[in-house]
Amino acid sequence: MTSxxxxxxxxxxxxxxxxxxxxxxxxxxxxxSGAGAAEAEVGRYVRTRLAGxxxxxxxxxxxxxxxxVLGRTGGATAGPDGALADQRAAAAVAxxxxxxxxxxxxxxxxxxxxxxxxxxxxxxxxxxxxxxxWQRFDWAPPAGRTHTAGVRR
Amino acid sequence: xxxxxxxxxxxxxxxxxGSLVAAGLAAQGRSVVVLEAGPPTTAATLDGDEVGHVxxxxxxxxxxxxxxxxxxxxxxxxxxxxxxxxxxxxxxxGFAYRxxxxxFRAASESGVPAGSSLADWPIGYDDVAPWYxxxxxxxxxxxxxxxxxxxAPRAAPYAEPAVERSEGSDRLARAATSLGWHPYHPPAAVLxxxxxxxxxxxxxxxxxxxxxxxxxxxxxxxxxxxxGHGLRAADVRAGxxxxxxxxxxSGRPVAVRYVDPAGVAAEQPATTIVLALNAxxxxxxxxxxxxxxxxxxIGNAADQVGRHLTFHTGSLAxxxxxxxxxxxxxxxxxxxxxxxxxxxxxxxxxxxxxxxVLHGGISAAFTGxxxxxxxxxDRSIPLPExxxxxxxxxxxxxxxxxxxxxxxxxxxxxxxxPGNRVTLDPVVRDSLGLPALRMTYDPHPEDVAQQRYLVDxxxxxxxxxxxxxxxxxxxxxPGGMFAxxxxxxxxxxxxxxxxxTDDAGLVHGTDNLFVVGAGGFxxxxxxxxxxxxxxxALRSVDRIAATV
Numbered sequence: 174m175t176s177x178x179x180x181x182x183x184x185x186x187x188x189x190x191x192x193x194x195x196x197x198x199x200x201x202x203x204x205x206s207g208a209g210a211a212e213a214e215v216g217r218y219v220r221t222r223l224a225g226x227x228x229x230x231x232x233x234x235x236x237x238x239x240x241x242v243l244g245r246t247g248g249a250t251a252g253p254d255g256a257l258a259d260q261r262a263a264a265a266v267a268x269x270x271x272x273x274x275x276x277x278x279x280x281x282x283x284x285x286x287x288x289x290x291x292x293x294x295x296x297x298x299x300x301x302x303x304x305x306x307w308q309r310f311d312w313a314p315p316a317g318r319t320h321t322a323g324v325r326r
Numbered sequence: 327x328x329x330x331x332x333x334x335x336x337x338x339x340x341x342x343x344g345s346l347v348a349a350g351l352a353a354q355g356r357s358v359v360v361l362e363a364g365p366p367t368t369a370a371t372l373d374g375d376e377v378g379h380v381x382x383x384x385x386x387x388x389x390x391x392x393x394x395x396x397x398x399x400x401x402x403x404x405x406x407x408x409x410x411x412x413x414x415x416x417x418x419x420g421f422a423y424r425x426x427x428x429x430f431r432a433a434s435e436s437g438v439p440a441g442s443s444l445a446d447w448p449i450g451y452d453d454v455a456p457w458y459x460x461x462x463x464x465x466x467x468x469x470x471x472x473x474x475x476x477x478a479p480r481a482a483p484y485a486e487p488a489v490e491r492s493e494g495s496d497r498l499a500r501a502a503t504s505l506g507w508h509p510y511h512p513p514a515a516v517l518x519x520x521x522x523x524x525x526x527x528x529x530x531x532x533x534x535x536x537x538x539x540x541x542x543x544x545x546x547x548x549x550x551x552x553x554g555h556g557l558r559a560a561d562v563r564a565g566x567x568x569x570x571x572x573x574x575x576s577g578r579p580v581a582v583r584y585v586d587p588a589g590v591a592a593e594q595p596a597t598t599i600v601l602a603l604n605a606x607x608x609x610x611x612x613x614x615x616x617x618x619x620x621x622x623x624i625g626n627a628a629d630q631v632g633r634h635l636t637f638h639t640g641s642l643a644x645x646x647x648x649x650x651x652x653x654x655x656x657x658x659x660x661x662x663x664x665x666x667x668x669x670x671x672x673x674x675x676x677x678x679x680x681x682x683v684l685h686g687g688i689s690a691a692f693t694g695x696x697x698x699x700x701x702x703x704d705r706s707i708p709l710p711e712x713x714x715x716x717x718x719x720x721x722x723x724x725x726x727x728x729x730x731x732x733x734x735x736x737x738x739x740x741x742x743x744p745g746n747r748v749t750l751d752p753v754v755r756d757s758l759g760l761p762a763l764r765m766t767y768d769p770h771p772e773d774v775a776q777q778r779y780l781v782d783x784x785x786x787x788x789x790x791x792x793x794x795x796x797x798x799x800x801x802x803x804p805g806g807m808f809a810x811x812x813x814x815x816x817x818x819x820x821x822x823x824x825x826x827t828d829d830a831g832l833v834h835g836t837d838n839l840f841v842v843g844a845g846g847f848x849x850x851x852x853x854x855x856x857x858x859x860x861x862x863a864l865r866s867v868d869r870i871a872a873t874v
Contacts, residue, residue: 205718207725226382270715285716286381286701293697294377309721310696311729315532315655317541318374 182217183224190235193242194219196262201288208305215291218300222287230283237277241265295320327583328592333359333561334874336582336596338568338611340364340557341414342856343843343863344602345548346464349556350867356874358560359594361584363387364410366564367549372541376697379537385417386410386537392751392764395803402754405765407810408604412564413549413557416539418810419658419692420546421685421854422467422515424458424478424861427451428668429851432739436669436679439772442741443634444680447848448820448829451478457861462513464553465546465860466521469513476664477510486521488659489514489529494651494732495660495687501791502686507665512685514659515546515856524552533655533694536809545657566592569760570615571599571839577619579839585758598838598873600831602863605845606635606748609815610763612826612833612841613750625816625833628823632748634814635767636850639682639738639777640805642707643784644690645793646727653687653732654694660687666783667739667852677775682738682852684784690733692809699731700724706808710797727795734784737811738777739852740804741770748815767804777801811855816845830869831862838873842866 186194198210198219210216223231242265269281291300293307297320300306307313314320337348340362352358364387378384387408394400409415428435430447438444459481461467468486471477488511491499502509516535519528527542535545548554565587572581572593581595601608609632613623625631663684672679690707691698699707703724704715713723746768750761777800785798806812819825822834831840842863844855851858 201716202721203718206722209718209721266716282705285704288716289697289701290377290381293700295375298375298377307696309725310700311650311725312654312696314374315530315534315694317372317530318532318534319372320374 183220185220185223185231186235189243190238191216191220192258193238193262196258197238197242197266197284198288198291200262200266201285202292207309210288210292212302212305213292213300214302215288215300218291218294218298219287221299233277233280237269237280241268328586328590330359330592330594332595332597333357334596335359335598335600335870336361336594337600337602338582339602339843340412340562341409341602341604342548343859344600345413345554345557346860346863347600347602347842347867347870348560349548349553350864351871352559353556354867354871356871359596360557360560360562361566361568361582361594362412362562362564363567364412364564366562367411367413367416374532374534374538374695376695379534380693380695380698381701383537385539389756390754390762392754392762394764394766396768400764405807406604406606406812407808408607409810412562413554414547415810415856416547417537418856419536420514420516421659422462422465422513422857423853425451425851425853425858426476426478426668429849429853432680432849436672439679439741439770441743442770443744444741445819445848448818454858454861454865455481457865458857460864461857461860464551465515465857466517466526466551467513467515467857468518470511474510474662474664475508476667484513487518489516489518489657491660492652492656492687494647494653495656497791498661498686498732498734498787501787502661502663504790505786507663510662510664512659512662513857514657516657516659517544524550524555526550529657531655531657533689535657536693537698538693567758568611569758571611571624572615573617573619573624575619577617579624579836598840598870600840600842600870602842604810605812605815605843606763606765608841608843608845609748610750612816613748614760624839625826625835627835630817630824630826632815633744633746634742634817635746635748635765636740636742636813636847637767637804638806638809638811638850639736639740639769639773639801640809641736641777641781641799641801642690642733643781643788643796643798644707644731644733645788645791646731646795647793648730650729651732652729654689654699654728656687656689658685658688658692661685663787666780671779676779678772678779680739680741680772680852681776682736682780684734684736684780684787686732686734686787688733688735690731692735696728699728708797708799710795734787736777736780736784737806737852737854738773738780739850740773740806742814742849743768743770769804774800806850811844811850813844813847813850813855816841817848818846819848830866832869840866840870
């Protein structure tokens with residue numbers, strides 16, 4: 174039996190960083206026309222990955238969140254709350270997506286992969302809460318396969 | 327260092343070719359030890375976890391590999407889709423083709439393009455045909471004989487039925503016919519009915535084929551077949567990575583050094599040694615095996631080890647339809663188009679002389695599951711014009727297209743070139759601290775022309791079948807790399823100056839070191855390689871047995 178049950182939300186990012194990440198994910202997969210990253214709780218999935226197999230990305234991600242999303246310079250902090258935070262996240266993602274050879278190699282593609290993975294993963298992995306991603310993609314796990322932490326359909 | 331008691335035959339690698347060779351030799355009463363770098367996986371797990379299989383590539387190796395593509399800077403991967411685990415392959419799609427007779431004499435049929443090392447094989451189709459038949463029987467291959475007018479001649483019909491088409495695939499087949507082509511059911515090592523001989527079940531159409539093990543056993547892996555049961559007579563050691571073929575003072579191979587699961591160095595002496603690794607890794611092991619008598623690696627006196635690396639050109643096009651098709655539940659063997667393969671397109675003055683096959687009716691991720699599709703967009707799956715790279719536009723497109731799309735995949739014969747080769751990377755090291763695999767690959771101009779032509783044919787097919795939104799473009803990276811199709815690097819031939827092994831895989835200049843698998847392929851052919859790998863491995867068993 175396969176089990177990948179997630180316990181809690183790993184504290185790999187501090188409060189502002191975690192909120193900034195959630196804002197970024199909401200830019201990548203917004204809730205404009207239906208369930209997006211927020212409803213699927215993709216942020217928790219990403220933090221789980223950062224605490225495990227994707228730990229190598231943590232330093233680069235934190236540096237980017239700090240520099241380009243939170244705008245922390247010289248110890249000053251601009252927390253990602255309200256419209257200002259959303260604007261910062263949108264601008265940061267746009268700049269990252271347009272970057273070809275900049276200081277954040279591969280980070281846009283990795284954030285997008287995290288977003289999709291957290292949106293469409295087996296809910297047992299901590300994202301896709303309520304299977305909202307599967308529902309939006311008109312998909313259900315096929316019979317004969319196990320899903321959701323080893324439960325066979 | 328642990329030194330084990332000698333064995334008759336040591337096989338390195340327990341995938342398709344290694345498992346068949348080991349089982350065949352054990353059945354002939356030889357003592358056989360098998361080293362497999364992967365886990366002792368013989369049964370597929372039931373879970374359909376996309377993160378585990380597609381993102382984390384659970385069934386594939388993940389060693390760092392360096393790719394220098396088309397003169398660009400070296401890029402560190404893993405790049406190759408290398409199956410891991412005993413009794414494989416598990417993560418493959420199940421295409422089980424016989425090569426065309428012309429594929430064994432491509433140079434004579436098509437001429438040799440400038441810069442290419444296209445050559446005839448030292449064997450012909452008739453030499454391999456009996457072994458194809460045997461491999462089909464072992465793997466349980468189904469198809470519809472005679473449907474493809476260009477298929478290789480067969481002595482008997484397929485023993486198993488072909489995979490059934492979906493309604494969407496039927497639509498593609500009708501469109502192909504309207505274009506004057508000849509659609510067929512591709513030969514598949516995927517059972518549509520239970521197989522009493524080895525206890526395999528029928529396909530459940532879960533759609534999770536490539537990257538996954540098969541929960542019903544319908545998709546063949548050697549471990550799931552009666553052939554694989556022969557592995558039980560061998561001493562199979564999982565988690566053991568070979569690092570050197572050791573020779574005695576005269577230069578004769580006598581043992582393989584490896585690292586066991588506990589990280590302990592060990593040596594297994596053997597009368598005969600068989601390298602059955604993924605082709606580039608067989609070449610790498612020969613290159614790693616340097617000694618005073620083999621200063622450039624075993625079998626490399628003529629500087630041929632690692633050369634003539636081919637992958638298959640590979641691209642895709644896909645279309646989105648108005649209605650729900652559910653291509654994500656299809657096994658990959660839906661609609662084959664062989665009309666543009668071998669030398670057929672060259673008659674139209676298209677700028678290339680060896681073509682490829684089209685396969686349609688498949689999810690654009692080459693496997694089912696919404697994550698594979700969504701995460702592939704803007705990476706291996708091109709975005710249609712106007713669809714953004716992130717945001718609501720991307721999410722709306724992906725969610726709408728997923729159940730309504732189907733793809734046509736191109737698998738083309740890439741031309742061998744001497745400079746396309748495997749070497750040892752001077753900088754990057756693998757997890758054991760050894761020089762990583764380095765692949766230098768430059769697509770031949772005819773490969774580029776071929777891809778453009780075949781992508782256009784795929785788009786023709788989709789358009790004719792009623793697709794609305796479409797996307798398709800030639801791949802910059804040879805797509806076969808991602809399918810586990812790596813050939814050459816230990817090319818077979820009669821002349822030691824231009825090849826590494828003879829037609830049975832015996833390394834020139836030795837009398838007890840064999841290489842089996844796709845490494846011996848002289849050319850890639852425009853068809854999936856698995857059945858040819860299996861057939862050639864079976865063909866080599868008696869020659870190997872004769873050395874012990």
